Amino acid sequence: xxxxxxxxxxxxLDEELGTPVPFACGxxxxxxxASARELDHRRVTQCAxxxxxxxxxxxLGRPIAFLGSPEEEARNAFHFPPSHLDCAERLLGVYAExxxxxxxxxxxxxxxxxxxxxxxEYVRPxxxxxxxxxxxxxxxxxxxxxxx
Amino acid sequence: xxxxxxxxYTHLTDEEVEQIGRELDALxxxxxxxxGASDAEYINRLIKIQRGLAFAGRVTLLLSNKKPAWAxxxxxxxxxxxLENMEIGHNVMHGQWDWMNDPEIHxxxxxxxxxxxxxxxxxxxxxxxxxxxxxxxxxxDIGYGVLRMAREQRWSPYYLGQPIYNALLAGLFQxxxxxxxxxxxxIRKGKKxxxxxxxxxxxxxxxxxxxxAKDYVVYPALSGPNWKTTMTANATxxxxxxxxxxxxxxxxxxxxxxMHFTEExxxxxxxxxxYLRQILGAANFTGGPLLHILSGNLGFQIEHHIYPDLxxxxxxxxxxxxxxxxxxxxxxxxxxxxxxxxxxTLRTILKLSLPNHMTKDKNPTQPERSDxxxxxxxxxxxxxxxxxxxxxxxxxxxxxxxKQRMHD
Numbered sequence: 001x002x003x004x005x006x007x008x009x010x011x012x013l014d015e016e017l018g019t020p021v022p023f024a025c026g027x028x029x030x031x032x033x034a035s036a037r038e039l040d041h042r043r044v045t046q047c048a049x050x051x052x053x054x055x056x057x058x059x060l061g062r063p064i065a066f067l068g069s070p071e072e073e074a075r076n077a078f079h080f081p082p083s084h085l086d087c088a089e090r091l092l093g094v095y096a097e098x099x100x101x102x103x104x105x106x107x108x109x110x111x112x113x114x115x116x117x118x119x120x121e122y123v124r125p126x127x128x129x130x131x132x133x134x135x136x137x138x139x140x141x142x143x144x145x146x147x148x
Numbered sequence: 149x150x151x152x153x154x155x156x157y158t159h160l161t162d163e164e165v166e167q168i169g170r171e172l173d174a175l176x177x178x179x180x181x182x183x184g185a186s187d188a189e190y191i192n193r194l195i196k197i198q199r200g201l202a203f204a205g206r207v208t209l210l211l212s213n214k215k216p217a218w219a220x221x222x223x224x225x226x227x228x229x230x231l232e233n234m235e236i237g238h239n240v241m242h243g244q245w246d247w248m249n250d251p252e253i254h255x256x257x258x259x260x261x262x263x264x265x266x267x268x269x270x271x272x273x274x275x276x277x278x279x280x281x282x283x284x285x286x287x288x289d290i291g292y293g294v295l296r297m298a299r300e301q302r303w304s305p306y307y308l309g310q311p312i313y314n315a316l317l318a319g320l321f322q323x324x325x326x327x328x329x330x331x332x333x334x335i336r337k338g339k340k341x342x343x344x345x346x347x348x349x350x351x352x353x354x355x356x357x358x359x360x361a362k363d364y365v366v367y368p369a370l371s372g373p374n375w376k377t378t379m380t381a382n383a384t385x386x387x388x389x390x391x392x393x394x395x396x397x398x399x400x401x402x403x404x405x406x407m408h409f410t411e412e413x414x415x416x417x418x419x420x421x422x423y424l425r426q427i428l429g430a431a432n433f434t435g436g437p438l439l440h441i442l443s444g445n446l447g448f449q450i451e452h453h454i455y456p457d458l459x460x461x462x463x464x465x466x467x468x469x470x471x472x473x474x475x476x477x478x479x480x481x482x483x484x485x486x487x488x489x490x491x492x493t494l495r496t497i498l499k500l501s502l503p504n505h506m507t508k509d510k511n512p513t514q515p516e517r518s519d520x521x522x523x524x525x526x527x528x529x530x531x532x533x534x535x536x537x538x539x540x541x542x543x544x545x546x547x548x549x550x551k552q553r554m555h556d
Contacts, residue, residue: 051274126173127421
């Protein structure tokens with residue numbers, strides 16, 4: 001179980017953006033600098049199965065929060081792994097103003113969404129899927145709100 | 149895909165593999181959509197029964213100086229611990245009941261009645277074991293770092309003591325499991341993050357203190373003059389749970405027919421291939437409903453590995469469909485009575501205590517591979533999370549002992 005979970009203020013900083021890099025973004029290649037652009041697939045899987053927060057890396061609580069784009073909300077399939085609500089809110093507090101592809105997003109969009117749920121399904125990509133990223137489908141949605 | 153290198157799959161076309169995936173997806177969807185009140189009622193009822201048994205056991209043990217009360221109390225407590233660990237705790241921590249959004253029955257906050265902290269179990273079991281099922285060097289459940297469970301694992305004279313280590317592991321199972329996620333090998337080599345090690349040790353210390361206080365201080369003290377007999381009864385209940393959970397867990401992956409995989413990388417393994425590896429790497433056992441409940445429905449280990457987060461009470465229903473699917477596509481489905489599955493596991497443990505040249509390899513010849521997956525000298529040491537590669541299409545060399553095949 002390494003690395004140890006880090007609280008929000010202790011998250012490493014992205015050299016390019018100067019923003020905190022959540023646990024799910026990891027460090028890409030072993031030893032590479034931390035980057036908030038892409039999700040680290042290993043850590044996404046780890047978050048899904050170990051039930052840990054995609055932002056700080058410690059055990060999830062209730063409710064479980066998902067952050068993503070309005071499109072992800074509409075299809076009920078998020079790419080960023082589950083998080084603590086507080087961690088998701090703090091992360092978006094930083095990233096709401098950042099433009100371009102971050103936190104695994106590939107298309108630009110107007111506003112972030114935070115959805116809360118009791119549980120989720122972890123869906124692995126299928127062979128014919130063009131987008132080979134895993135998704136998370138909230139299965140007992142409590143609330144979804146826009147964060148601008 | 150490289151899983152086609154496994155003999156049992158060479159007859160499958162890519163389209164068939166995709167079709168299997170589609171059918172398993174559809175089955176998943178069907179169960180997800182039909183989850184509801186009766187499932188919730190099942191888990192709530194089971195928790196009520198488990199708590200009732202634990203309470204009755206503890207109360208009975210207030211009179212533990214009488215032999216019948218000692219035996220009855222220890223049995224009730226032992227069964228309560230088995231139910232809590234196997235059918236409730238293990239499955240709740242997989243998130244099988246999160247959809248209910250129950251504040252108590254939830255993977256995020258369930259802490260179970262055993263020495264390993266829930267958080268560490270969710271890493272070592274839910275992630276490491278379920279993601280890298282039976283992949284040598286990746287899945288730390290292959291022998292728990294103590295036993296040699298595959299011929300591909302290098303033999304050393306240490307393994308001559310394997311029958312003894314096995315007996316010790318069975319009897320002290322909860323304590324062995326409590327150290328499982330610490331990764332003693334990495335600590336010994338100085339490769340473990342000291343901060344994380346300290347954090348984990350603190351968690352384990354806290355949990356162990358609580359468990360010991362409960363079973364060996366508080367409840368014996370409540371028995372007053374009978375404290376000594378209550379303590380022995382509690383120890384017996386813990387031993388019952390240890391032996392049972394050890395046997396059930398070992399029967400999930402080590403009977404003949406459950407394959408091991410050697411992997412260099414698992415990157416980009418598709419959902420369909422992942423399904424197939426889970427089916428190949430797990431083994432079921434047969435029995436009645438009570439046996440299945442007491443074993444956390446892990447007699448449906450194959451179904452549990454395909455759908456670890458679907459409610460366990462649905463596994464019997466799912467198993468009928470999965471078994472039919474395996475028959476349809478002529479995929480091995482390893483199952484048999486519990487005594488036979490454990491007998492085969494025990495035979496493997498004894499056999500692999502000796503060097504390979506002294507025992508017969510019943511496995512068919514390894515398929516030829518162009519990559520390094522057939523090179524058993526590859527690095528099979530335990531890996532950190534950072535060293536665990538993402539999944540890949542290529543599922544490597546394999547091993548099986550295969551007699552119990554549904555399609556044979």
